[in-house]
Amino acid sequence: MGLLSEFDQRDRAKLGDEMHRFTADLYPICRSITGNGIRQTLKMIQDRIPLETFEVPTGTAVFDWIVPKEWNVRDAYIKGPNGQRILDFQECNLHLLNYSMPVRATMSLSALKPHLFTIPEKPDWIPYRTSYYKEDWGFCLSHNQMLALQDGEYEVCIDSTLANGYLTYGECYLPGRSTDEILISCHACHPSLANDNLSGLSVATFLAQILSGRDLRYSYRFLFIPGTIGAITWLARNRDTIGCIRHGLVLTCLGDRGPFHYKKSRQGNAEIDRATAHLLRQYSESPKILEFSPYGYDERQYCSPGFNLAVGCLMRSVWGTFPEYHTSADNLNFIHPKQLAESLGLCADIFDVLEENRRYRNLNPYCEPQLGRRNLYRSTGGGAIEAQINARLWVLNLSDGEHSLLDIAERSGHPFPLIHAAAEALQESGLLAIIPETSRGLEEESQENTAHSSGDQSCGSSSHS
Amino acid sequence: MGLLSEFDQRDRAKLGDEMHRFTADLYPICRSITGNGIRQTLKMIQDRIPLETFEVPTGTAVFDWIVPKEWNVRDAYIKGPNGQRILDFQECNLHLLNYSMPVRATMSLSALKPHLFTIPEKPDWIPYRTSYYKEDWGFCLSHNQMLALQDGEYEVCIDSTLANGYLTYGECYLPGRSTDEILISCHACHPSLANDNLSGLSVATFLAQILSGRDLRYSYRFLFIPGTIGAITWLARNRDTIGCIRHGLVLTCLGDRGPFHYKKSRQGNAEIDRATAHLLRQYSESPKILEFSPYGYDERQYCSPGFNLAVGCLMRSVWGTFPEYHTSADNLNFIHPKQLAESLGLCADIFDVLEENRRYRNLNPYCEPQLGRRNLYRSTGGGAIEAQINARLWVLNLSDGEHSLLDIAERSGHPFPLIHAAAEALQESGLLAIIPETSRGLEEESQENTAHSSGDQSCGSSSHS
């Protein structure tokens, strides 16, 4: 039982190494919200999982937004008064203000300075800055490097294009028995930043790889999209099938050494919120559960009031709170194989809960059934019973049609897998029956009953190309 | 924005001084629940605000009560064995048991003693005692003074009248756009006691002065009434219009140096309760919010089960808990201009919340609208956003028709004014629309729609005289 049950500790260590290598491969690429960087990234993900990519033309209206021009960079640098390149995009793509328009000019230091971005508090680090929706240009550099700049004439070259083109995103749909789906979304628009969000891309990719080809209750949809505009574009193009999303996770910052943090969905008490909180209590007595707020990653869009999807955000360290965030220090040394693998494991555990969380009915609801003659109890009375038997009593007592296994796990304090195992043992003994549920989409397992009731809601893999 | 927005720090200091002077003018008057003391007090309030006064005859039945006889005092004293006045009502009106019947007698010290009230724990202070509903007489004095009394014959004179007359109260009604109203009530029946409740009278008077002539959403009704019997009388005479009261505050003990305390209405989670608690959290991390109890000031009557109005009680120090309470030490030195002005400011802040607390609808509920092109976002990405922008995201996210601005302020942790400003900016940009609400009374702003639905409930200024 369990999506990762066939992976032992050594397998997981190997997985972590492999995930870290994958982030290392992706690291040098200059990604942005459009352009060849994200295309190349999706191609590398496609080597591992069945990813469909979509190209949405510049100018396409998506809700209140317009798909912006496509941005590509051939080269960018600043040459100092002595004619040497003092800042070079080829060396580090963070040097260039992301989405800078093309520039070729010579100017004094004082004219240049308003276009330079540094972090005075971390004088050796290069910041990451963007200007997506206002045409601008600029360079990012360490504060020490800026302080060392001499007066004189500087040659600025940004050999970029900002032109009609496409917004690119990738989607991996893994159909399950039900068309009800779990959405996993991560942003793929950051350049050379490891934790935010190559770690998320890596965890999502490896999750999809592990789930692929399995017999699953839910369908899974993985989105690799540019932040904000990508989520908005996807939502705008998939309004008809959004009703199939039952649970969702935004994945980001999953490779550093911080403890897990889970930011709840706007609903606040959705099954995904409760499942994740339940699991995090096993990592820590005071798990880091954050209330929803409308600022953050793409949960902002999924949880906008018109959708209000049950989508939370899973992180280790929280964006904006660790000093390396959005700087050159968020590099490959900042993320670790062990933490990546552990994050993958937690996601798999969350899916395990969602997959197995059902309501059962106690078929002997009057008094306890006699577990002893079914070999589900201990034989000599008078001493203590084990957790396994206690879990069975809980499942019997609360399987009244109202309580799901997750409800029972929460109320009993037993871990979900123990409760689930108890339910399975009781079901095998004929003491418990699954209560069939009507899916929002279309359950293959009970197709005849629900085929018509699912109505005009057409779920399943996206039909546009 | 804000009822006191035109008052800067210096203006507020001046206001405080003026309020303190006003209490000093009222201080010497011998008030009681009926009689010329309260008449004179209302007259002085009338110099500042449009106050209507009402005279209700002795013997009038008001619910379970009867309006009592009118009490007036010309003089009262005790002369000692040596013929000197040892207690003199003219010097301090607390010396006389309030509502003492007329007496003229000579008696021994031992016969006198049962009629003397002192505070042994505070031997220099004079207590304040009353006997409204049982005919009695008595004197209050310091414990030290009583201990010094020699045996001998004492001459007692209480030149008072207890006769048919009137119960007097004052009402100031400031009509707003809606006939839904906010009730502000304070008791005006205590003699020379400063905090309880000249401070309340002063705050209420100055609030009415500031609100007068403004364009307001709500109508405001200020009551200056004798405690208990006054509230009961007013409620009995205004049963038909009580349905217009949406929010209410009893004001008392607002001039001392204690921290603010708010006692919640019986409803416990009314808008007035939440608004006040929200604002008090800005004064203190652990604001002093008291649960409702049926003992206290006139909220006892407004919150009786037949009315159950949303009326709370705002205080600084809580009656009965500070040693000066109901003693001669609750004098003009016990209350301070700064605290009076601060109390006035808090009340105005509460009204600001109530005036502006509405529900809005996000007109772009699917994903975030693009704030950038409306100049409602920052331009360079990658760094932190300010509270102002964060507040806008909250307002957009929660403006789903369910949440009021106060709900949003509470959930976001942002102060109400910031949330309100965000809503106004978003509304100006066309992103938000006010959700019209049906008032309990009659909103002039949407008169045509609600005129008939307000039915037989006739609100507005009181029609009796």
Next chain:
Amino acid sequence: MGLLSEFDQRDRAKLGDEMHRFTADLYPICRSITGNGIRQTLKMIQDRIPLETFEVPTGTAVFDWIVPKEWNVRDAYIKGPNGQRILDFQECNLHLLNYSMPVRATMSLSALKPHLFTIPEKPDWIPYRTSYYKEDWGFCLSHNQMLALQDGEYEVCIDSTLANGYLTYGECYLPGRSTDEILISCHACHPSLANDNLSGLSVATFLAQILSGRDLRYSYRFLFIPGTIGAITWLARNRDTIGCIRHGLVLTCLGDRGPFHYKKSRQGNAEIDRATAHLLRQYSESPKILEFSPYGYDERQYCSPGFNLAVGCLMRSVWGTFPEYHTSADNLNFIHPKQLAESLGLCADIFDVLEENRRYRNLNPYCEPQLGRRNLYRSTGGGAIEAQINARLWVLNLSDGEHSLLDIAERSGHPFPLIHAAAEALQESGLLAIIPETSRGLEEESQENTAHSSGDQSCGSSSHS
């Protein structure tokens, strides 16, 4: 007022002594879930209260269970290699594994050992072990005694019978004005163990004795039954009248020196749960209130999902948590007259709350009524009021048809008896009226109105024999 109000401190001390003597009389009997031990026990209870006994034949199907064979023991011992009895059932009935099948054999020590039970951590104590539902035999002894056993041949004799017979239980039904009933259940199947559960038997017996012949609101049903199978049998035979049970308590471990513990019913917020928690707050600021769990005593059966009765469990020390539990150290020295009497008192206090907990209607709901002229207030104003008057104000304020006296006690923080006394005083003054309630059963007090509405639910004393 109060079921024990006629017992002063000395009477209660006497009661405690008498209760302890009663447990001492019951102590030597070898009880089990069937057999003459429980028959003899019920006979001794019958000497004190009107107890009906029931005999249910072996093989009777009761829900998922079958009434087991009847077990009786004439003698049991082990003789050592020297021919001396080294373990003797006549000396201590705990020595015999409860429900041991008959055995007569000679065997080596190593063959014997798998049939011996000890507690290594408590080497001087004899454990209590059972084997009800698996045919087995064995002996319990102190660990030290086992260590001293020499190699050699041992003669084992268990002169017991396991044969078709009956399961015996006792029921004491005390009819009240209403057929709605309070269930008190205790298990009577443990051999020489004092706290678990002769203390419970004793408290239940004395409660029934005190309630007998009283004019009571509720009917009371006391069950003296074998654990688990007895509760299941009773429930199976009384399905039609179970609907009359409004409140219930399982009583056990009530004689030791531990603080009271109350385990809530599955409902969790039933009146019995709230009443008991309210009373326990008077014993301790942090009363020991345990959440429901499906393991424990017979509340397991009463709270199974098909019944979900409002039955909690009252204990002092909690089973399984004190070292003496299920050992020979749970003897007559472990329980004490004072604690038994105190437990009896708490149960009586709980019944007092349930008997008197009603809803009243304030007949003067608009403003406070004038308590003064009804002699329900103090006469001189200005000072503090006492708890008695405060309680009256609370009762008036919350008697709106929604709140019961227990609600008012909880919200006000006043003890229930003070609130109840206030309600009675107000009712006598004509200020309050009882709100009649529809019982689940049949209230004699309002028979005409509810006789038909009680429908096919036939409550009252059990009709089978």
